[in-house]
Amino acid sequence: MKHALEVAHRRRDDWIADLIECLRIPSISTKPDYSGKMQECAEWIVTHLREMGIENVRVEQTAGHPMITGRHIVDPKLPTVLVYGHYDVQPPEPVDLWTSPPFEPEIREGKIFARGAVDDKGQLFMVLKAIQAYLESDDKLPINLKFALEGEEETGSASLPAFLEAHSRELGADTLLVCDTTMMDPATPTLTSALRGLTYVQVDLRGAKGDLHSGAFGGSVTNVLHVLADVIAALHDDNNRVAVPGFYDGVANATGDVRAQVAALPFDMTRWRESAGGSVPLMESGYSIAEATSIRPCLDVNGVWGGYQGDGAKTVIACEAHAKLSCRLVAGQDPEGIFEKIKSYIASIVPDGIEARVTPIGYSSPFSANPDSRGMLAAATALEEVFGRSPVMYRGGGSIPAVAMFHDALGVEATLMGFGLKSDNVHAPDEHFGLDRFENGLQSVIRFFHHFGSRK
Amino acid sequence: MKHALEVAHRRRDDWIADLIECLRIPSISTKPDYSGKMQECAEWIVTHLREMGIENVRVEQTAGHPMITGRHIVDPKLPTVLVYGHYDVQPPEPVDLWTSPPFEPEIREGKIFARGAVDDKGQLFMVLKAIQAYLESDDKLPINLKFALEGEEETGSASLPAFLEAHSRELGADTLLVCDTTMMDPATPTLTSALRGLTYVQVDLRGAKGDLHSGAFGGSVTNVLHVLADVIAALHDDNNRVAVPGFYDGVANATGDVRAQVAALPFDMTRWRESAGGSVPLMESGYSIAEATSIRPCLDVNGVWGGYQGDGAKTVIACEAHAKLSCRLVAGQDPEGIFEKIKSYIASIVPDGIEARVTPIGYSSPFSANPDSRGMLAAATALEEVFGRSPVMYRGGGSIPAVAMFHDALGVEATLMGFGLKSDNVHAPDEHFGLDRFENGLQSVIRFFHHFGSRK
Numbered sequence: 001m002k003h004a005l006e007v008a009h010r011r012r013d014d015w016i017a018d019l020i021e022c023l024r025i026p027s028i029s030t031k032p033d034y035s036g037k038m039q040e041c042a043e044w045i046v047t048h049l050r051e052m053g054i055e056n057v058r059v060e061q062t063a064g065h066p067m068i069t070g071r072h073i074v075d076p077k078l079p080t081v082l083v084y085g086h087y088d089v090q091p092p093e094p095v096d097l098w099t100s101p102p103f104e105p106e107i108r109e110g111k112i113f114a115r116g117a118v119d120d121k122g123q124l125f126m127v128l129k130a131i132q133a134y135l136e137s138d139d140k141l142p143i144n145l146k147f148a149l150e151g152e153e154e155t156g157s158a159s160l161p162a163f164l165e166a167h168s169r170e171l172g173a174d175t176l177l178v179c180d181t182t183m184m185d186p187a188t189p190t191l192t193s194a195l196r197g198l199t200y201v202q203v204d205l206r207g208a209k210g211d212l213h214s215g216a217f218g219g220s221v222t223n224v225l226h227v228l229a230d231v232i233a234a235l236h237d238d239n240n241r242v243a244v245p246g247f248y249d250g251v252a253n254a255t256g257d258v259r260a261q262v263a264a265l266p267f268d269m270t271r272w273r274e275s276a277g278g279s280v281p282l283m284e285s286g287y288s289i290a291e292a293t294s295i296r297p298c299l300d301v302n303g304v305w306g307g308y309q310g311d312g313a314k315t316v317i318a319c320e321a322h323a324k325l326s327c328r329l330v331a332g333q334d335p336e337g338i339f340e341k342i343k344s345y346i347a348s349i350v351p352d353g354i355e356a357r358v359t360p361i362g363y364s365s366p367f368s369a370n371p372d373s374r375g376m377l378a379a380a381t382a383l384e385e386v387f388g389r390s391p392v393m394y395r396g397g398g399s400i401p402a403v404a405m406f407h408d409a410l411g412v413e414a415t416l417m418g419f420g421l422k423s424d425n426v427h428a429p430d431e432h433f434g435l436d437r438f439e440n441g442l443q444s445v446i447r448f449f450h451h452f453g454s455r456k
Numbered sequence: 457m458k459h460a461l462e463v464a465h466r467r468r469d470d471w472i473a474d475l476i477e478c479l480r481i482p483s484i485s486t487k488p489d490y491s492g493k494m495q496e497c498a499e500w501i502v503t504h505l506r507e508m509g510i511e512n513v514r515v516e517q518t519a520g521h522p523m524i525t526g527r528h529i530v531d532p533k534l535p536t537v538l539v540y541g542h543y544d545v546q547p548p549e550p551v552d553l554w555t556s557p558p559f560e561p562e563i564r565e566g567k568i569f570a571r572g573a574v575d576d577k578g579q580l581f582m583v584l585k586a587i588q589a590y591l592e593s594d595d596k597l598p599i600n601l602k603f604a605l606e607g608e609e610e611t612g613s614a615s616l617p618a619f620l621e622a623h624s625r626e627l628g629a630d631t632l633l634v635c636d637t638t639m640m641d642p643a644t645p646t647l648t649s650a651l652r653g654l655t656y657v658q659v660d661l662r663g664a665k666g667d668l669h670s671g672a673f674g675g676s677v678t679n680v681l682h683v684l685a686d687v688i689a690a691l692h693d694d695n696n697r698v699a700v701p702g703f704y705d706g707v708a709n710a711t712g713d714v715r716a717q718v719a720a721l722p723f724d725m726t727r728w729r730e731s732a733g734g735s736v737p738l739m740e741s742g743y744s745i746a747e748a749t750s751i752r753p754c755l756d757v758n759g760v761w762g763g764y765q766g767d768g769a770k771t772v773i774a775c776e777a778h779a780k781l782s783c784r785l786v787a788g789q790d791p792e793g794i795f796e797k798i799k800s801y802i803a804s805i806v807p808d809g810i811e812a813r814v815t816p817i818g819y820s821s822p823f824s825a826n827p828d829s830r831g832m833l834a835a836a837t838a839l840e841e842v843f844g845r846s847p848v849m850y851r852g853g854g855s856i857p858a859v860a861m862f863h864d865a866l867g868v869e870a871t872l873m874g875f876g877l878k879s880d881n882v883h884a885p886d887e888h889f890g891l892d893r894f895e896n897g898l899q900s901v902i903r904f905f906h907h908f909g910s911r912k
Binding site: 029030031032090091093094097154155156182196198200207208209210211212213214215216217218219220221222223225226228229230231232233235236275276277278279280281282283284289292293296297298300301302303304305306307308309310311312313314315316317318319321322323324326328351352353354361362396397398399422425426427428429430 | 485486487488546547549550553610611612638652654656663664665666667668669670671672673674675676677678679681682684685686687688689691692731732733734735736737738739740745748749752753754756757758759760761762763764765766767768769770771772773774775777778779780782784807808809810817818852853854855878881882883884885886
């Protein structure tokens with residue numbers, strides 16, 4: 001792998017330029033208007049893979065956004081890595097809070113700023129460029145490769161189960177490599193051993209047939225915005241526990257062992273506060289920040305809107321009110337069951353005369369990795385070589401629906417090796433990725449391929 | 457006045473066409489982008505008055521939108537009517553709920569649909585055309601006229617006090633005629649004897665410096681959208697009384713007399729429910745619908761927004777949350793004092809780490825008319841002649857800040873004679889005005905001028 005590492009180091013700036021080209025494509029999966037851009041981005045990546053020398057790849061249509069799939073078989077006797085990643089990104093709003101435009105990547109102070117810089121185009125490129133490093137060097141690729149890159153990660157991977165069912169035989173592999181997670185801090189190599197699940201819900205309330213004048217009707221009608229506030233206020237109790245009946249059913253009480261594991265991970269309050277934009281911590285009563293964002297579930301409202309939102313005054317009683325909310329789930333919780341509990345609870349709060357529509361927008365199952373799998377062990381060796389210390393095992397707070405789906409469909413173990421930081425503004429304005437971490441990630445993946453290929 | 461009444465009847469369709477021309481101008485006072493349209497609308501009305509034969513009128517600039525002012529002295533010995541009205545309109549949003557576009561007036565089933573059709577361009581035109589009816593007929597105008605038409609009624613008449621102070625000598629009059637109120641129902645002529653006051657407030661909450669990823673931070677930070685919901689939920693108690701401390705200070709307990717007056721007014725539950733778009737009634741505990749919208753104050757949230765509001769899912773914890781809210785006030789309540797109470801109360805609810813900015817957007821004092829003034833008596837006679845029954849005296853639920861301002865600045869009594877209906881969708885999509893009511897209003901104003909001029 002020595003030559004591949006050298007090539008990667010020498011070619012880094014060219015490859016950042018390739019990444020910038022990909023980041024310019026606004027592949028926003030959640031917005032229907034951007035479906036053309038999604039197709040364009042998928043085709044761009046396939047063309048790029050072919051130019052690298054991976055011929056056998058293609059864009060494959062689904063009921064939603066296209067998948068990129070294919071294979072590169074070096075030697076049937078070698079183990080196979082199935083590369084997962086996603087080329088879709090979150091919407092850039094609020095756009096006016098970005099320092100540079102979200103789809104005009106800019107490098108400032110050693111970081112690349114753009115929507116998707118780290119989640120996930122930047123991290124996916126570490127893997128693609130690790131492959132290119134072998135292909136351009138005198139080192140032979142020590143593994144076979146398969147690809148399943150999707151365009152719906154940010155919207156819940158709705159088309160992935162059907163795709164996996166249709167392609168289960170051709171996608172069989174010895175590990176699923178996922179570079180879409182974070183490190184504890186820039187000096188602490190991190191393997192993610194668990195992911196929280198997700199239930200994402202939209203709530204639409206309707207009162208009167210139309211908006212009403214607040215002079216003529218103020219004081220005499222149920223105000224749908226007040227009802228929305230009552231619903232949201234009722235989602236948590238005074239201990240900041242989720243008040244939806246049955247929400248914690250099936251969630252194991254944290255044992256001393258698990259709590260000790262979480263407590264043993266590095267945690268720096270100053271760094272946390274900075275990443276959290278100066279937030280005051282507020283957790284489920286009795287749990288630490290680290291516990292509340294890993295081994296405990298939670299519920300957050302992600303957006304609300306209704307009535308007049310323009311300049312100045314409009315004296316109106318609105319007829320509609322809306323909210324988006326989502327739960328992060330842990331082992332023992334079923335995403336669809338949680339949705340049903342939320343729906344029933346909201347129905348029990350909303351008064352007569354207000355119509356409530358509660359709709360699921362996305363699900364993701366909670367996931368736990370096998371820390372002794374061939375992939376996790378190879379990744380641990382690779383990370384130790386690059387960072388000079390063995391990686392920590394981290395239960396992540398986020399969700400990657402695909403990981404549980406691959407496990408369910410193919411029985412494949414996952415290797416979650418990520419290089420993001422909580423302070424990268426993922427899903428927020430000024431998302432960025434440090435070029436140093438891009439290079440460390442690239443070197444780590446090159447080494448991972450080597451160790452995964454040679455390990456018995 | 458016989459000839460004037462005949463001219464008005466004959467010319468009705470021409471005058472509706474004039475009104476339609478005025479309704480085409482989107483004079484939305486609350487939106488800064490529309491200041492050019494405000495100027496255009498004021499100039500259009502002045503040109504129109506001059507074409508009618510009222511030469512001595514002009515557009516006069518203020519710190520906000522322009523005023524239209526001037527006079528038409530027929531004979532110094534005649535009594536003088538100061539005509540008030542407003543050429544500004546509410547924003548048309550939500551535009552997609554209009555059957556025809558808000559600024560492309562359309563007549564359907566004997567009603568004219570447009571923003572401003574009744575509030576207030578349509579009602580102002582009844583007065584302007586009553587004047588034109590005299591000018592085009594053999595009947596001499598039986599009164600002198602002065603004009604003070606404003607462009608800031610929908611935003612709280614902020615520039616009016618300074619204008620009135622500067623022009624108090626030239627605006628002296630024997631009554632202020634205001635056609636900007638409603639009738640109890642199409643068959644019940646109505647004089648408005650009181651108006652509620654208004655305090656309009658914007659609430660801006662800020663949490664973290666920027667939006668946060670709900671996977672990384674969900675369960676560990678104060679969510680500003682939850683705080684907004686807590687604030688709104690805390691604005692009312694379980695009896696649907698406003699929970700802001702001191703809100704009801706100074707409000708008289710309703711006496712049996714006042715309650716009997718309210719109860720004696722016509723009230724049709726079927727018609728109310730239709731006007732209220734099918735709303736389920738919800739009042740301050742112990743009060744009827746009619747009481748809750750006339751002799752009792754109230755508080756309504758008019759709009760909320762924050763976080764992700766687009767299609768699909770965005771797993772974000774927002775850093776900002778916003779609400780607009782307003783109170784309708786009755787005699788004994790001071791609009792600025794109510795603002796201070798709301799501001800203190802919100803500050804007491806918002807937790808550490810959330811910054812709350814509470815800003816006043818507009819004020820209007822509650823108003824009570826003298827039912828025995830020369831203007832009210834002349835209006836009662838006019839309405840009785842047109843409708844065949846004497847008018848009811850109605851305490852209105854809405855607010856016209858200007859009315860108290862004129863009284864304070866000029867000492868002038870007001871005559872509030874209106875022809876709107878609660879079902880006209882004022883401030884809402886599909887605002888409309890019945891052409892039959894336009895004609896009844898026009899005839900009533902012609903007769904009002906006659907009786908006001910001849911009454912001693």
